Amino acid sequence: MLELSNISKSYQVGPTRLDILKGAHLSVAKGDLLAIMGKSGSGKSTIMNIIGLLDRPDSGSYHLNQRAIEQYQDDELSAARNELIGFVFQSFYLLPRQSALENVMLPLRYRDSPPAESKERAMMMLEKVGMASRAHHRPNELSGGQRQRVAIARALVGNPSLILADEPTGALDPRVGKDIMNLFIDLNEREGMTIVIITHDPSIAERCQRTVIMADGYLEEA
Amino acid sequence: MYLTEAARSLYATKQRTILALVGIVIGIGSVIALVSIGNIVSEEAAKEFRALGTDVITIAMRSPDKEDMRKPRLYRQIAKVLSCVDSIAPHSKIYLDIDNENEDELVLIGSDQGFYDFARFQLSAGRFVNSLDAERPYAVLGAEVAQVLNLSGTPDQLIGQEIEIKGQMVTIIGVLKPFMPLTAVDIEPDISLFMPLKWLLALDSSRQISSSVARTQAQTDTAVCAEKVEQYFKRRIPGVQTEVTTAKELIANMRKQADMLSVLLTAIGSISLVVGGVGIMNIMLVSVSERKQEIGIRRALGAKRKDIRYQFLTESLLLSLLGGFLGVALSVITTYYVAQYNAWEFFVSWQAVFFGAGISAGIGVFFGFIPAHQAAKLDPIQALRGE
Ligand SMILES: Nc1ncnc2c1ncn2[C@@H]1O[C@H](COP(=O)(O)OP(=O)(O)O)[C@@H](O)[C@H]1O
Numbered sequence: 001m002l003e004l005s006n007i008s009k010s011y012q013v014g015p016t017r018l019d020i021l022k023g024a025h026l027s028v029a030k031g032d033l034l035a036i037m038g039k040s041g042s043g044k045s046t047i048m049n050i051i052g053l054l055d056r057p058d059s060g061s062y063h064l065n066q067r068a069i070e071q072y073q074d075d076e077l078s079a080a081r082n083e084l085i086g087f088v089f090q091s092f093y094l095l096p097r098q099s100a101l102e103n104v105m106l107p108l109r110y111r112d113s114p115p116a117e118s119k120e121r122a123m124m125m126l127e128k129v130g131m132a133s134r135a136h137h138r139p140n141e142l143s144g145g146q147r148q149r150v151a152i153a154r155a156l157v158g159n160p161s162l163i164l165a166d167e168p169t170g171a172l173d174p175r176v177g178k179d180i181m182n183l184f185i186d187l188n189e190r191e192g193m194t195i196v197i198i199t200h201d202p203s204i205a206e207r208c209q210r211t212v213i214m215a216d217g218y219l220e221e222a
Numbered sequence: 223m224y225l226t227e228a229a230r231s232l233y234a235t236k237q238r239t240i241l242a243l244v245g246i247v248i249g250i251g252s253v254i255a256l257v258s259i260g261n262i263v264s265e266e267a268a269k270e271f272r273a274l275g276t277d278v279i280t281i282a283m284r285s286p287d288k289e290d291m292r293k294p295r296l297y298r299q300i301a302k303v304l305s306c307v308d309s310i311a312p313h314s315k316i317y318l319d320i321d322n323e324n325e326d327e328l329v330l331i332g333s334d335q336g337f338y339d340f341a342r343f344q345l346s347a348g349r350f351v352n353s354l355d356a357e358r359p360y361a362v363l364g365a366e367v368a369q370v371l372n373l374s375g376t377p378d379q380l381i382g383q384e385i386e387i388k389g390q391m392v393t394i395i396g397v398l399k400p401f402m403p404l405t406a407v408d409i410e411p412d413i414s415l416f417m418p419l420k421w422l423l424a425l426d427s428s429r430q431i432s433s434s435v436a437r438t439q440a441q442t443d444t445a446v447c448a449e450k451v452e453q454y455f456k457r458r459i460p461g462v463q464t465e466v467t468t469a470k471e472l473i474a475n476m477r478k479q480a481d482m483l484s485v486l487l488t489a490i491g492s493i494s495l496v497v498g499g500v501g502i503m504n505i506m507l508v509s510v511s512e513r514k515q516e517i518g519i520r521r522a523l524g525a526k527r528k529d530i531r532y533q534f535l536t537e538s539l540l541l542s543l544l545g546g547f548l549g550v551a552l553s554v555i556t557t558y559y560v561a562q563y564n565a566w567e568f569f570v571s572w573q574a575v576f577f578g579a580g581i582s583a584g585i586g587v588f589f590g591f592i593p594a595h596q597a598a599k600l601d602p603i604q605a606l607r608g609e
Pocket residue numbers: 011012013018020038039040041042043044045046047
């Protein structure tokens with residue numbers, strides 16, 4: 001489903017060059033539930049952003065659904081993010097002025113689907129994550145765990161091939177984090193959804209089929 | 223879709239939105255109010271000339287030899303000498319301060335039958351003054367004069383009453399019906415007292431008949447006649463300085479003044495519009511930098527650059543249209559009260575309203591473009607981090 005080879009990425013900070021990724025390889029098959037672990041600052045989010053088409057590598061090749069991403073124009077990247085990828089972030093990234101339902105509808109808005117249909121589909125997703133009763137609440141009226149559920153519904157609404165979750169439980173109580181993790185496992189097992197989760201928590205990594213470790217600019221199978 | 227989102231985000235920052243609008247509201251409001259008031263003023267002037275006729279010429283004169291300028295007959299003869307002149311109304315005026323609580327001002331106009339014929343007055347009672355009244359202390363009251371002088375009774379009852387003017391007892395011989403102001407000669411009949419021209423001249427030996435109005439015969443060229451009138455006075459009064467103006471020239475002059483004024487005012491208005499536009503640009507730039515994370519989230523979920531650009535352009539367009547709408551409302555209210563105050567007939571200039579709407583939309587797009595472009599070109603990752 002996705003194939004990264006020899007990916008490198010460096011940042012120029014003042015006079016020094018930080019080589020974050022030095023030729024990382026990664027392949028993820030359809031239906032995988034993969035955990036990426038590694039020390040803080042090791043480059044986990046960096047590679048996640050590359051996988052998620054939010055950032056481009058300095059060199060290396062990336063195939064997503066057998067298609068080379070390198071030549072994609074900005075608009076094509078936007079369309080691919082919209083159709084193929086669902087993001088879940090550590091700090092939720094919900095729009096504060098919009099209701100849970102409107103937040104979930106947002107990805108559909110960027111593919112011009114009719115509002116009534118979008119609403120129906122968004123409602124279905126909220127139901128799936130157990131948030132239907134809070135559809136008209138704003139993010140600031142919800143708990144952290146509830147916000148993350150809304151964010152997951154938003155990631156699912158566009159029927160993506162791939163869910164990317166960057167420390168999705170990092171800002172939550174361990175108990176609530178476990179519930180969220182159950183949700184991911186459920187999605188993977190019951191619907192065969194491909195999911196990549198970045199985490200610090202070994203107990204979460206344990207529950208994934210596969211774990212890779214980011215260290216010194218490379219990814220290694222655990 | 224863009225629209226409801228834009229309305230929402232503007233509503234969320236109400237205070238700032240309102241402040242950003244002040245410039246554009248005042249700019250649009252003043253431009254449209256000024257254009258509307260200008261239109262109303264020219265319409266008022268045009269109305270007067272429609273009522274008075276465009277066959278009118280005004281004559282202003284000055285001469286070193288005062289005696290010639292004190293002979294009403296010299297003027298009256300012109301109607302006989304020049305076939306193009308229908309009637310002429312030489313006159314002279316004095317302002318009278320009235321000692322009442324309103325400190326009203328009345329105008330004493332020395333004239334004769336010619337003025338009555340010229341203006342086509344109508345009487346409520348009595349008769350108008352004529353040349354046969356010579357220096358007799360007679361007065362014809364304008365429609366509102368009796369009230370100003372605290373005289374009571376119907377117009378018929380006023381006839382024969384005596385009033386004191388300039389230390390003399392003067393008999394009322396007539397009362398006029400209400401009549402529109404005569405801007406061409408700067409006379410408001412309703413607050414004027416018409417008295418024999420000779421009586422007025424006798425008050426002060428240095429007084430001249432410096433102004434008169436004439437009406438030309440039908441089927442004659444008013445401009446040619448004005449030229450003949452000027453030649454007549456130059457021949458009869460050596461060394462006279464004359465200024466003969468036709469109604470058409472007066473209208474044209476008024477138009478030109480109004481046009482010049484509106485060019486000036488439009489320039490001032492445009493400056494305030496630019497200031498308003500810059501205000502909108504500023505608020506939008508602030509908005510973009512505050513909402514970087516929102517932009518990043520939208521980009522991550524699949525928004526294209528153009529989606530972001532349209533989102534912010536819609537917001538600035540809505541903002542400026544709102545400003546334009548408030549400005550138009552402000553201008554209509556202002557114009558209404560100005561017209562009311564001056565007793566002009568109020569009307570809304572639709573072309574000014576559309577102009578205002580168009581201008582504000584233009585400002586929204588023009589000044590919203592840079593902020594929208596900045597928002598659109600943000601890198602998704604940097605925007606997400608709020609950098
Ligand atoms: N835009 C950037 N400019 C400079 N340094 C960056 C930038 N983005 C990330 N970094 C650096 O790259 C390293 C890896 O970051 P990241 O991928 O976020 O690590 P993590 O594994 O904790 O998610 C960090 O040291 C971070 O400071």
